[in-house]
Amino acid sequence: MTRFALVLFSILSTQILAAQEISYSLKPIKIAENTYVLRGSDKEINTSNGGHIANTGFITTAKCTVVFDTGPSKLYGQELLKVIKNISSKPICLVLNSHFHPDHFLGNAAFEKSSLKALGKTTQQIGRHGEHFRSNYYEALGIWMRDTELTPPSEITKKQFELGGHQLSILPFSGHSGADLVLFDKTTGVLFAGDLVFHNRAPATAHTPGIAWWLNDLEKLKLLNAKTIVPGHGPVTQAETAISSTSTYLTWLDQLMKASATEGLEIMDIIETDIPTHLNNQKMIRYEISRSAIHLYPKYEDAIFE
Template structure:
C-alpha cells in the first residue's frame, strides 16, 4: 500500500464514521500530497443523502503569502468546513478561491469564501450565472439537508490563462475545454502538482453533462504532454503517473465509439442504455449511473446526425 492509497482508505473510513454519528459533518481531512499542497478527497459515488454531495476533490496550496483554494465543494456546509479545515493547517490568510468549472460539486461552497476574490474562466462565470440556480435546486434534491442554506455565489474575477507567482509558488493557469465549455487546470510548477479538475477522472466514470467528447479527447492529448509529478483528478485518488489520463481517455473513446455505432445501427436511446462494455470500462466506479446519464446527454445529437444520413422527402 502506497502512502497515497493509505490516506484514501483513512479518508473513506472517516466518512463512514461521520455518517454513523448522524452529524452533518463532511469529516474533511486535508491530505498533504506535496510540500504546501493539500487535497480533500471525495467519495467515488454518485450524489446521495449519505455523502451529502461530497464526491469531489478539492485542494489548497499554502504559499508564503497565503492560501490558494481550488474548488469549494458541493454546499455551503462543505465550504465552511473546508475553511475550517484550512484554518487547522495554517493561520495564513486565504488569498483566493479558484472555481475550475461550473459544476455544482465544485462551486456551491463558494458562499464560505464570499468576501474573498473568487476566480474562474469567463465562460465558467457565464455558466454559473445562467445555470447555477438550476444546479443548486437539483443538489438540494440529491443531497437533502446537507445543502441547507446554500445559494449560488458567482465568481468575481476572470481568470486569464498564464503564469502566476504567489508566495514562492509559480502557478500555471491552463484553460481547457471538453469536460465543460471551460475547464481550468492549475499546475504548480514549484511542486509539480497538477490540479487537473474534471478533465481527468481516476477510477471513476467521467461525467458528461456539458461535455464535448471530441474536444475533451484532444485536450487529454495536450494534457499528457504536460510536465507534472502528481496529478489531482477532479474525482478519484491522486496519482503519480499518466494512468488516470489514459483511463479517462479510454473511457471517452469507448463511449464515443459505442454511441456513434449504436446510432449508426439504428438503436433507440432506451436500447443504448443497456451497454455492452469491456470489463475495464464496466469496472469503473458508478459506471452504470454515469453511463446512463451520458446517454441522455450525448445520444440525441449523435442520433440526429445518424438520422440525417437518411433520405427524406418533404414538401
C-alpha cells in the first residue's frame, strides 16, 4: 500500500468506526401513565451529546402514539423511533414540533412526513431559517448529522381532541420564539411546555418577542393547573416549580437590562454582571446572559430613546 493509500484508508476507517459507534443511547423515563421523556443534556451542543440538549417525549395512547419534538438529527429521530417501538406496537399518528429551534425539530427526517405538525407560524419560520440551522448543526456536530434533510412540518388544525383514552389540548403561545406550541394532557396532568419553560437551566432568549410577553405566557400556563411539566430544557418536575424557575430568571434579566440601559451601561457590563445567589442553580447562566446581552440588550437601549 502506498503512503497515500494508507493515509486514505486510515481516514476512511476512522470515519466508518465513528459512524458505527455514535449513538444517543436514549433512556426513556416514565413520568406518568403512558408518558415518557428523553432528557437532554444541560450543556451546549457538542460532539459528545450529538446535539441532544432539548427534552423530547411521547404519549403511547391505546390508539396511537403522539411524539413531542424530534431532537437534533435524523439519527436521533431514528433512535427515538426505536425507543417508542420497544414500548408500544401502535402506529405513530402525530409528531409535534414545539417551535422552530433546531434542537427540537431536525429529527423530523426520521418520521413519516404526513405525521409532522406545528403551529402555522412555526412552519414559516422553519421555511425561512431551517436550512441555515441545519448547516450550522452539520458544522458543529459532523457525523451525528449524517443524512439529516430538512423535513418541515405542516400546520396543525385540530387543537382539542380525545385520543386512545387521553384528552389532549394543543395550545399556541409566543413568548419564547414567536410561535410556541404546548401540549397538555388533561388525563395525566402532564404539560409538554417546550422552551416556554426552562427548569434550573437559564432560558435562551434569542427570538423572544419580549420578556414581558414571555412572562405573560407563563402566567397563562399556571392557569392550566398542570401537575407535571416537561420543560424544553432541564429536569421534569412539578408544574409550579418549573414555571417559577423560568419566571424568576426572566424577571431578574428584564430588571437587569432595564436598569443597565437607564444607567447607560455597555453590553460588556451585562456580560460580566454579578450573578445573584438565588440564580446559582440555573445551569448555563453565564452563557445565556452573554447571548441575551448581544441579542436583547440593544432593544432595551433603543427603548430608552423612544
